[in-house]
Amino acid sequence: xSETLPDECSLExxxxxDLLDDIDSENAIxxxxxxxxxxxxxxxxxxxxxxxWPLLNKDCRREVVKYLDYKSRCQLGLCSKADYETxxxxxxxxxxxxxxxxxxxxxxxxxxxxxxxxxxxxxHHDYNTxxxxxxxxxxxxxxxxxxxxxxxxxxxxxxxxVIRKSCNYYEEAVKFAEKWMKKGNFELNEIKIEMAKYxxxxxxxxxxxxxxxxxxxxxxxxxxxxxxxxxxEQLVDLQLILHSxxxxxxxxxxxxxxxxxxxxxxxxxxxxRAAFTDEQFLKLKAKSISFDCVDVSDDGINxxxxxxxNGKGIDGFQEAHLCSTGNRDxxxxxxxxxxxxxxxxxxxxxxxxxxxxxxxxxxxxxxxxKSRIDPFESxxxxxxxxxxxxxxxxxxxEYRGETYTHYxxx
Numbered sequence: 001x002s003e004t005l006p007d008e009c010s011l012e013x014x015x016x017x018d019l020l021d022d023i024d025s026e027n028a029i030x031x032x033x034x035x036x037x038x039x040x041x042x043x044x045x046x047x048x049x050x051x052x053w054p055l056l057n058k059d060c061r062r063e064v065v066k067y068l069d070y071k072s073r074c075q076l077g078l079c080s081k082a083d084y085e086t087x088x089x090x091x092x093x094x095x096x097x098x099x100x101x102x103x104x105x106x107x108x109x110x111x112x113x114x115x116x117x118x119x120x121x122x123x124h125h126d127y128n129t130x131x132x133x134x135x136x137x138x139x140x141x142x143x144x145x146x147x148x149x150x151x152x153x154x155x156x157x158x159x160x161x162v163i164r165k166s167c168n169y170y171e172e173a174v175k176f177a178e179k180w181m182k183k184g185n186f187e188l189n190e191i192k193i194e195m196a197k198y199x200x201x202x203x204x205x206x207x208x209x210x211x212x213x214x215x216x217x218x219x220x221x222x223x224x225x226x227x228x229x230x231x232x233e234q235l236v237d238l239q240l241i242l243h244s245x246x247x248x249x250x251x252x253x254x255x256x257x258x259x260x261x262x263x264x265x266x267x268x269x270x271x272x273r274a275a276f277t278d279e280q281f282l283k284l285k286a287k288s289i290s291f292d293c294v295d296v297s298d299d300g301i302n303x304x305x306x307x308x309x310n311g312k313g314i315d316g317f318q319e320a321h322l323c324s325t326g327n328r329d330x331x332x333x334x335x336x337x338x339x340x341x342x343x344x345x346x347x348x349x350x351x352x353x354x355x356x357x358x359x360x361x362x363x364x365x366x367x368x369x370k371s372r373i374d375p376f377e378s379x380x381x382x383x384x385x386x387x388x389x390x391x392x393x394x395x396x397x398e399y400r401g402e403t404y405t406h407y408x409x410x
Contacts, residue, residue, distance in 0.1 A: 094184035
């Protein structure tokens with residue numbers, strides 16, 4: 001199917017009516033709980049019966065629309081101009097928005113690689129509900145080609161497409177994604193942006209007040225800074241990625257790493273070099289940490305472990321990975337600590353755990369380090385040629401009145 005869409009209204013309803021039909025087909029095998037008769041009656045009573053729908057005031061109609069799924073909103077919006085305005089002015093729950101530059105896995109659209117931007121909008125926190133849309137934007141001469149997959153039960157996915165006249169695919173993709181953010185009052189929970197040249201100058205994003213999971217792929221500090229200014233200081237998950245592989249020497253500077261979005265994040269993963277000082281590293285609050293290390297010293301890592309051993313470390317700490325091409329000195333890393341090297345005795349004591357750890361984490365040179373606050377709790381220090389990893393692996397357990405240490409990968 002291919003057609004030309006002349007305006008935003010057509011794009012709004014025709015395209016997404018089709019998309020949501022596809023989603024319904026995809027979810028046909030998913031068993032859903034049917035509404036009870038009392039629930040239908042309560043809804044009818046609440047809105048005065050569907051026959052009285054036009055008599056309800058605007059606020060009441062918008063309150064009802066809040067609880068409709070997107071397909072039902074589209075169908076209602078086509079009924080009348082007043083209904084269209086009601087639907088248009090009522091925010092919709094958007095869980096996450098993702099924009100990705102030049103994703104390469106679109107062989108169903110084209111066997112050869114092509115420049116594209118993928119936009120994914122998810123309406124539910126559980127991806128498996130199928131409450132999502134995914135579009136691939138690309139350039140077709142002076143026009144923008146928009147493609148998506150149509151899922152039909154027991155058949156291979158088919159492809160569908162529409163054309164937007166006289167526009168740039170890159171700008172259209174971002175405009176489309178931001179429009180969905182606006183539909184949800186910019187209150188999405190998660191955002192993923194991986195683009196070389198996000199059009200900041202024309203962006204409609206002012207602030208994302210509820211966004212607590214953030215993944216940004218960019219190539220310069222200014223871009224990363226722009227996004228940090230748009231999100232809250234308290235984040236559940238922060239991921240920063242170097243978009244261009246050619247810029248391996250790129251480093252997040254020390255002053256950037258003082259941002260509260262970094263220092264107070266519950267988890268953060270930086271797929272690039274980060275110039276944390278020892279002092280900054282020791283003040284982090286994240287339970288899970290990963291970055292390419294530039295300036296954190298052996299002494300800084302040693303102090304990080306000592307803080308945990310003495311009960312002054314990060315609450316609920318799980319793991320830290322410091323990647324580095326420089327050689328670490330095991331003697332300095334364990335200085336002043338009571339450690340147990342993973343010898344034959346330890347491997348016999350925790351054989352299942354050691355096997356799992358070696359398979360999942362890589363063995364390296366490993367030491368077990370007990371907490372001085374609770375001797376049944378312990379860390380694993382794993383030293384490799386290209387990284388140092390610290391895991392909270394030993395946990396206090398009780399069985400039939402006996403206390404013991406259970407080892408597991410966090």
